[in-house]
Amino acid sequence: MEALAPGRALRGRRRTRAAGSPVSRAAVLLFLSAFLVRVPASVGYLVRLPRGFRLTKDSVKIVGSTDFPVKVYVMLHQKSPHVLCITQQLRNAELIDPSFQWHGPKGKVVSENSTTQITSTGSLVFQNFQERMSGIYTCFLEYKPTVEETVKRLYLKYLIYAYREPHYYYQFTARYHAAPCNSIYNISFEKKLLQILSKLVLDLSCEISLLKSECHHVKMQKAGLQNELFFTFSVSSLDTEKGPKPCTDHNCESSRRLAKAKNLIERFFNQQVEVLGRRAEPLPAIYYIEGTLQMVWINRCFPGYGMNDLQHPKCPECCVICSPGSYNPRDGIHCLRCNSSLVYGAKASKLVIGEAAVHVSDMP
Numbered sequence: 001m002e003a004l005a006p007g008r009a010l011r012g013r014r015r016t017r018a019a020g021s022p023v024s025r026a027a028v029l030l031f032l033s034a035f036l037v038r039v040p041a042s043v044g045y046l047v048r049l050p051r052g053f054r055l056t057k058d059s060v061k062i063v064g065s066t067d068f069p070v071k072v073y074v075m076l077h078q079k080s081p082h083v084l085c086i087t088q089q090l091r092n093a094e095l096i097d098p099s100f101q102w103h104g105p106k107g108k109v110v111s112e113n114s115t116t117q118i119t120s121t122g123s124l125v126f127q128n129f130q131e132r133m134s135g136i137y138t139c140f141l142e143y144k145p146t147v148e149e150t151v152k153r154l155y156l157k158y159l160i161y162a163y164r165e166p167h168y169y170y171q172f173t174a175r176y177h178a179a180p181c182n183s184i185y186n187i188s189f190e191k192k193l194l195q196i197l198s199k200l201v202l203d204l205s206c207e208i209s210l211l212k213s214e215c216h217h218v219k220m221q222k223a224g225l226q227n228e229l230f231f232t233f234s235v236s237s238l239d240t241e242k243g244p245k246p247c248t249d250h251n252c253e254s255s256r257r258l259a260k261a262k263n264l265i266e267r268f269f270n271q272q273v274e275v276l277g278r279r280a281e282p283l284p285a286i287y288y289i290e291g292t293l294q295m296v297w298i299n300r301c302f303p304g305y306g307m308n309d310l311q312h313p314k315c316p317e318c319c320v321i322c323s324p325g326s327y328n329p330r331d332g333i334h335c336l337r338c339n340s341s342l343v344y345g346a347k348a349s350k351l352v353i354g355e356a357a358v359h360v361s362d363m364p
Contacts (some may be wrong), residue, residue, distance in 0.1 A: 024291070060082060064083075066155070071161065076129060076162045078128075080129050082119070082123040082124040083123060085102070086141065086156075087154070095144070096146060098143040099143070103138045128164070134159075134160060135344060137159075141153070166319050170296070171233075172299055173294045174289075175229065175231070176286055176289060177286060178229040179286060180227055181227055193231065200265065201265070204258075209234045211234055216228055237261075272287070276288075298336075304322055306328045306334045321345045324344060327341045
């Protein structure tokens with residue numbers, strides 16, 4: 001899993017043109033006319049898996065500590081590792097008549113549903129981790145070191161968080177020599193450009209969104225004033241269920257589809273330069289200005305999730321569910337502080353002022 005370092009809303013670097021998948025030259029002519037990583041038990045555990053990989057083995061096991069809560073991060077809608085009701089020191093020891101009891105955010109945990117399981121050895125396993133499962137989990141262990149000794153008791157505490165991959169998209173900026181800024185031809189050209197770009201990425205379940213289109217007068221050295229269109233657009237991946245074609249293969253993962261879409265877009269602008277270079281006739285009124293395509297990779301977390309390298313130092317690149325006392329109302333990068341938020345994954349903060357309720361996320 002790959003994400004950019006936290007702490008800045010914009011992440012990425014500007015890219016120059018790069019070769020990508022072939023693009024129909026007819027379209028150009030028509031247009032011109034991003035494994036397991038285990039950390040020390042003293043801090044926390046994070047299950048990091050390659051995109052598209054589903055955890056099916058039971059080899060991932062996490063032990064607790066009597067000194068501090070152990071943090072565990074589980075990707076949303078995936079199977080969790082085995083959370084053991086035991087410490088590292090006792091893991092390989094012989095325990096006589098052990099008994100285990102788990103408690104979670106909603107009280108005693110019982111292994112009587114399809115999403116939660118407590119194994120015969122006391123391990124806690126979630127089959128399909130949901131947001132509502134995030135929270136504090138405690139385990140009580142009673143055992144005898146030997147038959148002759150008295151019963152010993154152990155209390156272990158875990159903080160289990162849901163996390164998601166960051167939602168990211170590519171933002172492109174390109175410049176075109178344009179007709180006069182008040183010309184209707186510029187508007188028609190903009191619509192045609194968006195149509196062609198949208199068709200390029202349609203089969204990848206990606207979408208193009210126009211963020212900004214402006215016409216400016218630019219003073220050029222030895223060329224006087226000329227009109228230029230500044231296009232800013234984004235390419236993002238659609239949910240696979242909402243795309244034009246259902247995705248069942250690992251190649252349909254969001255990161256792979258976005259990378260392919262980026263290559264197609266870069267190739268499309270390269271081909272415009274190639275076509276213009278072979279053109280014998282005078283240049284058209286509107287044409288792409290070579291070398292002006294720029295790209296930025298932007299990270300965002302889904303509402304209710306955020307990055308925090310101080311609170312989650314072993315999962316700094318994860319969009320971790322917002323803890324009570326924080327929320328993320330939109331596609332921001334961090335969870336915002338708010339004392340009135342009492343649940344995990346809050347997407348809004350409700351402040352009570354007198355008899356009026358005000359949603360912070362709705363305030364300017």
